[in-house]
Amino acid sequence: MIPDIRLAYNQSYSPAQYQALLSDLKASTGVEPAFRIAETPVFVPRLLTERLLEAGDAVVKVIMRPDIKTLTAGAIPKTYNVPGENARPQFIIVDFAVTRADDGSLTPKLIELQGFPSLFGFQEQLAAAYRRHLNVPSGLENLGKGLTSASYRDLLRRTIVGNRPAGETILLEVLPLQQKTLIDFAVTEAMLGIPVVCVSELKQSGRELYFERDGKKRPISRIYNRVIFEDLEKMRPQLGNPIDLRQDFDVEWAPHPNWYYRISKYLLPHISGPFAPRAWFLDEIPVLPQQLDQFVLKPLFSFAGQGVIIDPTPEDLEKIADPGNWILQEKVTYAPAVETPTGPAKCEIRLMYCWPEDAPAPILAHNLARLSKGKMIGVSFNDSQDWVGGSSAFFEY
Incomplete structure (x- = not known):
């Protein structure tokens, strides 16, 4: 440009x-x-x-x-x-x-x-x-x-690991080896020394979380969270019977879900x-715009563009049963x-x-x-x- x-x-x-x-x-x-x-x-x-x-x-x-x-x-x-x-x-x-x-x-x-x-x-x-x-x-x-390569790495470490030991910090994902973002996980692990862990590997003892690698028990005190909970629920059958992450564990989240x-x-x-x-919740629009082709209809809860309707019609809007969970945004x-x-x-x-x-x-x-x-x-x-x-x-x- x-x-x-x-x-x-x-x-x-x-x-x-x-x-x-x-x-x-x-x-x-x-x-x-x-x-x-x-x-x-x-x-x-x-x-x-x-x-x-x-x-x-x-x-x-x-x-x-x-x-x-x-x-x-x-x-x-x-x-x-x-x-x-x-x-x-x-x-x-x-x-x-x-x-x-x-x-x-x-x-x-x-x-x-x-x-x-x-x-x-x-x-x-x-x-x-x-x-x-x-x-x-x-x-x-x-x-x-103002950032340099060195200060950028330091910023990532402060944000992802915080004050916890790197050995007790994990990058958590659902089936990470199958994700398109695996290359980012590999770079992050090499850069910060934090292991990539699948949700299926997690184990709990009361409020404590841990996983096992090379025959050793590894405690977890901080989670670099890459888990999208909708994905976790969809993939739960493939994961065996993973623990429920919606518990009050003794861990720090980065970021919290x-x-x-x-x-x-x-x-x-x-x-x-x-x-x-301009953008509105679909259930809060007093009058629908006449030129709907100038707007995009987006579900609140979706990932990677799934469910987005680029050229919505009145019929598309009529089919929506939960309008409070949709956004109409100016194209x-x-x-x-x-x-x-x-x-x-x-x-x-x-x-x-x-x-x-x-x-x-x-x-x-x-x-x-x-x-x-x-x-x-x-x-x-x-x-x-x-x-x-x-x-x-x-x-x-």
Whole structure:
């Protein structure tokens, strides 16, 4: 999106460089990426960088409201309400579409947000691989402003491990070896020295949790939580008879499962500003918009774009039995702003914040970019095209 840098990149690119990038990722992590990696990073110009940071700060201010738990009291399904919730989400993820303002300049529009981790380990690995193998100028930065590779790792350690021993901290997931994000788990384990553990491995003794490896009992005092409870319930038959995680265990969660619901689509109707498309709970709209094709219908409780209706009709709305669990959000028009050798691509940029216990406010740590040439942005919807997929943004600060 920075014209001279984009032109130089496209002219210097070769398929051999891209293959070297993919081989590097597999060799350095021991895992082959299970999702498509884009042939290019995204070069973000200064004005768009400033607008992204301003929009991200505005979202964070809503999350830092003293009454945030009261505001989001209805967000947590009773079935998944877990005791022992802490005072803050250690992770805040905010997704923005790159669009064009009326004056033609690039500007962000809020798409979604999560109180749940993203690919904090892998994205740093990917950004470094782009620098090694492709034409990324040294003046652009992928980390949050002021962070270095060393301070970023320290920030992750403070956020994920906290004050607990790394040996008593685990990365917890449902069938991690089968997840598309396995490559991130591998990088995180190598970076922080915390084992990746499947829910099926957990054992309990009263309020204490532990697992066994190499014939040894390993106590657990902190959980880097990657478990989505809906997924856990769907996969429960494959897991044998795992313990019920909705108990009051003597562990610290990072993040606590309840924040997955609190910081979610549920907050979209409460966020306003030039970067925020209009959004309502479906049961709170006094009059439905006449031009429904200008809106997107999203279920509150879904993952990876499942259940989203891009072009809703009145009939779609009539079929919904629980309108309080759906959001109607103003449709965002992505700008085909990233020029590639095979045509322009649309872009979404994810700002990834860490909020360790020793920080007064969330810290912008990293980013994730996704490129698309189709209707849907998710990497799984673009498998048949090139110059699309998961990527990294490099900002002009």
